[in-house]
Amino acid sequence: MRVFWGIIFLGLGFCAYGVHQPAMAGPKNVLDESRWHNRLVVTCSKRDLFKSNTFASDYMDTIDPDGFMDRDIMLLQILKKPRTGILAIILTPEPRLQLIRDPELTTMIAEKVECNGRENSIALIGKDGGLKKIWPHKAPSNQTLFEVIDAMPMRQMELRDRLKYAD
Numbered sequence: 001m002r003v004f005w006g007i008i009f010l011g012l013g014f015c016a017y018g019v020h021q022p023a024m025a026g027p028k029n030v031l032d033e034s035r036w037h038n039r040l041v042v043t044c045s046k047r048d049l050f051k052s053n054t055f056a057s058d059y060m061d062t063i064d065p066d067g068f069m070d071r072d073i074m075l076l077q078i079l080k081k082p083r084t085g086i087l088a089i090i091l092t093p094e095p096r097l098q099l100i101r102d103p104e105l106t107t108m109i110a111e112k113v114e115c116n117g118r119e120n121s122i123a124l125i126g127k128d129g130g131l132k133k134i135w136p137h138k139a140p141s142n143q144t145l146f147e148v149i150d151a152m153p154m155r156q157m158e159l160r161d162r163l164k165y166a167d
Contacts, residue, residue, distance in 0.1 A: 029105045030076065030088055031129060038074040039149060040125040043139075044115035045077070055120035059139040065091050067142055071149050072127070078106060078115050127154050 034040055043056040056077045068075075068091045075089040086106050088098040100106075109115075112131055113123035122139050124132040133148055140148075149155050 029102065029108075030074075030086065030100060031105075031109065031125075034074055034127075035129045036127050038072050039127055040076055041068075041073050041145070042076045042078065042109065042113045042115070042123045042125065044110070044113065044117070044119075044121045044123070046118065046120055055139070059122065060089075062139070062142070064142040065095075067146055069093075071146065071155065073149075076109065078110050078113075124148060126152060 031040075043059055045055040060075070063075075073091065075091065077087040077089070079085040079087060086100045086102075086109060088100060090096040090098070110117075113121070113125070114134060115121065115123070120137060120139075122135045124134075124145065126132045132152070150159075
């Protein structure tokens with residue numbers, strides 16, 4: 001798994017420093033587009049994403065991709081240097097990366113999840129766009145994160161619907 005994420009971050013390095021993507025056009029942004037479709041797990045790191053052994057990259061090494069996909073989780077990493085971008089990792093059988101360079105959106109999400117750049121944290125935003133939980137200083141285990149999500153009313157409804165249509 002560590003090699004997989006190493007390749008992802010290597011590719012990201014080329015994207016982040018070699019390709020300029022304009023800000024997303026119009027009023028839509030990753031929060032608007034993910035509402036009612038994805039839960040967001042946002043990582044905030046004290047250190048730069050592209051340096052080795054960052055909080056975010058260490059967290060990425062521990063995730064359960066199948067569990068994340070089952071719960072419709074999209075990962076967002078607020079880039080520290082420069083703090084003018086967000087890396088969105090959409091977990092699918094072949095993960096997709098999207099680098100969003102929009103200072104206003106980055107600031108809005110950083111404020112929503114209380115990402116001040118002085119401490120490591122993980123935040124969970126629900127499908128309704130509301131902030132559900134922040135884990136300061138330490139990343140939650142997959143089990144802890146999944147327990148929080150699985151207790152949410154919308155997730156309970158998803159599980160009931162899955163059982164209903166499986167029969």
